[in-house]
Amino acid sequence: xxxxxxxxxxxxxxxxxxxxxxxxxxxxxxxxxxxxxxxxxxxxxxxxxxxxxxxxxxxxxxxxxxxxxxxxxxxxxxxxxxxxxxxxxxxxxxxxxxxxxxxxxxxxxxxxxxxxxxxxxxxxxxxxxxxxxxxxxxxxxxxxxxxxxxxxxxxxxxxxxxxxxxxxxxxxxxxxxxxxxxxxxxxxxxxxxxxxxxxxxxxxxxxxxxxxxxxxxxxxxxxxxxxxxxxxxxxxxxxxxxxxxxxxxxxxxxxxxxxxxxxxxxxxxxxxxxxxxxxxxxxxxxxxxxxxxxxxxxxxxxxxxxxxxxxxxxxxxxxxxxxxxxxxxxxxxxxxxxxxxxxxxxxxxxxxxxxxxxxxxxxxxxxxxxxxxxxxxxxxxxxxxxxxxxxxxxxxxxxxxxxxxxxxxxxxxxxxxxxxxxxxxxxxxxxxxxxxxxxxxx
Ligand code: SF4
Numbered sequence: 001x002x003x004x005x006x007x008x009x010x011x012x013x014x015x016x017x018x019x020x021x022x023x024x025x026x027x028x029x030x031x032x033x034x035x036x037x038x039x040x041x042x043x044x045x046x047x048x049x050x051x052x053x054x055x056x057x058x059x060x061x062x063x064x065x066x067x068x069x070x071x072x073x074x075x076x077x078x079x080x081x082x083x084x085x086x087x088x089x090x091x092x093x094x095x096x097x098x099x100x101x102x103x104x105x106x107x108x109x110x111x112x113x114x115x116x117x118x119x120x121x122x123x124x125x126x127x128x129x130x131x132x133x134x135x136x137x138x139x140x141x142x143x144x145x146x147x148x149x150x151x152x153x154x155x156x157x158x159x160x161x162x163x164x165x166x167x168x169x170x171x172x173x174x175x176x177x178x179x180x181x182x183x184x185x186x187x188x189x190x191x192x193x194x195x196x197x198x199x200x201x202x203x204x205x206x207x208x209x210x211x212x213x214x215x216x217x218x219x220x221x222x223x224x225x226x227x228x229x230x231x232x233x234x235x236x237x238x239x240x241x242x243x244x245x246x247x248x249x250x251x252x253x254x255x256x257x258x259x260x261x262x263x264x265x266x267x268x269x270x271x272x273x274x275x276x277x278x279x280x281x282x283x284x285x286x287x288x289x290x291x292x293x294x295x296x297x298x299x300x301x302x303x304x305x306x307x308x309x310x311x312x313x314x315x316x317x318x319x320x321x322x323x324x325x326x327x328x329x330x331x332x333x334x335x336x337x338x339x340x341x342x343x344x345x346x347x348x349x350x351x352x353x354x355x356x357x358x359x360x361x362x363x364x365x366x367x368x369x370x371x372x373x374x375x376x377x378x379x380x381x382x383x384x385x386x387x388x389x390x391x392x393x394x395x396x397x398x399x400x401x402x403x404x405x406x407x408x409x410x411x412x413x414x415x416x417x418x419x420x421x422x423x424x425x426x427x428x429x430x431x432x433x434x435x436x437x438x439x440x441x442x
Pocket of ligand 1 (some may be wrong): 154155156157158161162163164198199237
């Protein structure tokens with residue numbers, strides 16, 4: 001008899017990759033994806049804990065599944081960062097949750113899946129600092145883009161961030177495991193891979209077969225997988241982005257000229273309180289070195305507004321830094337205390353209205369800069385990867401450039417998963433509109 005599951009994934013690419021791996025493992029164990037939660041014997045929520053709003057949303061989903069249980073009994077499983085953060089407290093607060101699976105308990109969960117029984121839901125102890133096990137198969141059949149974890153966890157302890165507490169210390173995946181996944185992806189004709197981890201630049205594998213750091217891993221991947229056209233990596237901590245990695249970006253055409261380099265703030269005082277381990281000048285010099293070596297690089301960032309004690313002067317320093325760097329895009333957000341972090345001990349003393357006002361100024365500035373930079377490129381011809389049909393119109397395609405920008409182009413669905421050349425015609429919001437030039441890139 002076939003057994004059915006339903007999975008929902010929240011948060012970052014790491015969660016999505018881990019859900020993909022779990023789906024592969026469940027498929028091998030004979031499980032099938034249900035067409036709706038009502039048909040599922042097991043419902044899995046792979047959760048995010050980075051912001052309070054993410055947890056609120058998941059609590060809403062738990063409420064929904066609690067009421068669904070009355071008519072459609074199922075086993076409700078919570079895994080991922082929220083499960084790790086709240087542990088057994090979660091089952092007390094949300095009795096509808098049957099099983100809490102933390103970051104390090106996925107193996108025990110798979111054992112349960114081999115022989116699940118609603119009357120015998122196991123207690124899986126949530127030990128801290130158990131060894132993180134990388135799964136295999138972080139991609140789904142038919143996908144032409146894949147996210148491959150190369151490291152896990154973080155040692156940086158930025159004072160506002162929950163990640164080191166829920167994901168644990170850094171562990172680098174063995175190159176052989178990474179190559180095994182990439183072998184399969186190259187054979188399947190995958191067009192783009194993104195090497196992911198909380199801080200990929202500090203990748204360092206030391207094992208029986210030797211030692212490999214991040215630039216050596218990049219060079220080895222470029223050398224071994226010439227048939228994967230686009231390679232990206234995410235996320236980079238500024239303090240760990242070495243000249244050797246910049247050199248790789250400058251040297252290898254397979255490496256996309258796009259880099260996410262979170263700065264978080266422009267004030268040295270706030271950067272210190274955030275425990276970011278660099279200052280404003282360091283960041284600006286790094287950007288200068290990067291742009292000197294890779295002039296075409298698209299640079300995106302994260303900016304966190306309203307950190308405790310942020311003054312108007314600190315805020316102005318952030319605006320000045322944004323004007324100096326001229327990021328191509330930025331993920332902007334305002335500070336929300338996360339229980340368990342160092343910053344949780346500080347008074348959250350910037351009033352919400354001030355946070356929202358400052359955030360609006362940051363968003364408006366970034367929109368203006370992004371728009372100015374993009375407008376200059378209208379009229380140019382550019383290679384894009386066709387990703388999917390546009391949600392707005394069935395005759396249009398959503399494509400992405402090497403710089404990770406969106407372009408809408410009229411065209412047939414047969415182009416999905418291929419590279420095309422397009423001419424950029426106009427800009428609406430953050431999205432280019434273009435036309436295909438008839439040139440198919442290999
Ligand atoms: S580098 Fe800082 S912000 Fe990023 S995951 Fe680690 S602790 Fe969190």
